[in-house]
Amino acid sequence: MTMRDVYVIGIGITSFTRLEFPLSEIAAYPAMMAMKDAGTREIDHLYVANMGGGRVNHQTGLASAVVDTLSLTPAGAETIENGPASGGSAVKTGYMAVASGLHDTVMVTGAERMREVNNLEATDFVATLTHPIAEHIYGVTLPSLAAMFTRLYMEKYGVTERHLAMVAVKNQNAALLNEFAHLHQRISIEGILDSPEAMTNNPYVAEPLRFFDCCPVSDGGACVILASEEVARKVGRPLVKLAGVGQATDTHAVHEREDPTDLLAVRRAAAMAFERAGLTPADVDVAELHDAFTILEIVESEECGFFPKGEGHLALERGETALGGKLPINVSGGLKGRGHPVGATGIAQAYEIVHQLRGEAGERQVKDARVGFTCNFGGFGNNVVCLTFKKED
């Protein structure tokens, strides 16, 4: 079957912080910005990514609320829930709709309002994505799963707490250049690792992960509008092609994996996204990886093929993943600095890449970026969506 090319013609985002707006408006606001960016309100279909509306905000059927809020009826609309990969899944679904010829222009917007509840409840809500019998009933949370994973990784590959702190500092300080980022406080290795007060400034949340190794709980929304080549050329924005999508799953329970330090779903989803785009990891100029915990940036940078397995932390040491390095990763601040409103995250990653490929990223612009990549990590690596983007002249 012949698939059509798919382009991103509009992008929008809210601040990632605590927002006092209803969930449907957090989804609608970036959608308005994206329509303004694209210069069109002709939307055939709407996909809304969200994970916690029903549980946290007591709001279900979000897509119906959003399409009406935006006065886009009678366009079709549906909500897509795939845990923290909801955003990536929604982009992938929008891609399929346009590529297949079903629709010419689709809006993919994502939103989460997690700060309606306190941090303890938010952590518990996210933990509901773990295996109900093998993990959740034992009190497993995402930080505790990530901590066990980190410990194994440290022992096997020589990653240290200093490497984790380096990711935290890199990404949180990168967020200083992102006006929409949740965290705007500069941190330093000395302050969070080396000083006599570091253990209090940066206590263990789940050893060996500390406070600054974990992303914040954020509210926020992000939107991309996808369209066929014909529409994209008519709109006239810089041509950024959604060149490849990949998705893969792994066992629900982490302990059932042959080697828990292998994130096979990331490896497979990334390979698929590259293959479909006709690109390789070496082609990528800028990447947004799912650093809900600092260890994940290091591991995903390996599983996506940017660095050999077990050597992501060495590339970090060499400064290759910083802005100005060989492959800048998470120049938006990533989940660690920009924030992680779960349903919006995958779309916010796409927003950042399109922003970069258009050359509109200001102080955090990666020079001459032409190919971008995102990895949206659902569950604890059991459902992963990767996307490749390419700038066209």
Add this chain to the structure above:
Amino acid sequence: MAVDLEKILRPVDNPMPPFPAKHMKVASGEEMVIRQVTRDEIPSILQHVAPLVWVERDFYDVVAARVYAELLAYYAHRMQDEYVLVAQIDGELCAVVNGRMVNKDVGMSLHTLAMRRGLRIGAHAFAAKMEYHMDILGQKEVLVVAESPIGFRRWMLEYNLEKRFDVAHELGGVPSWALTRELFDKARDTLVVGRRPVPDELLAKAHEAILPPSDPPRPPDDLLAATRAKYDPTGTALVLQRWKQEGKV
């Protein structure tokens, strides 16, 4: 016969030993000084507290209004046995904490107002306050309440405070929680940090001037939109945002 009413109204403070200043490195890597301020310094603090009264977020409005009143009362000699500590980075005011000596055994923690966020500055300042009650005043326990969920996490949960619900706290008469000496000793190694003496240069900078906070909490850009959105999920806020985007408001 003439009556000097001021002598009646003004409480006679009991002697309270001074809090010895200390310093620490915060997560940003900057050096922060925590020190006690004198009555004369209160007006320069009040001007930085006042704007926070309008920050309708995380109970900054309630806390700032109360801190303003407590500091003004201290300045005007209308509080018994109060003390005020400030946290400063390069002179910049980052946090204010205050409390009161109820009697030789019991302290009353009043407020913790952080003006720079995300670096655990408020928590360090609160710890210094507890240190003052326990180690300097030698008290047996400190009564504590929290106005915000953040305060509840920082004090009640992190210090594992005991309930003293039969004692009404001076802040609004709400049930008290208590930090006992035993709990403080347990927290000492993990939550109470800082070094003494403070290097002369750092201390001199702190005393030189109380500079305004560089990035204080601010009210939302559009208070009307934010407030309405809380109670009116029908789209008012969105309309206002759109008007703003189109330059109509």
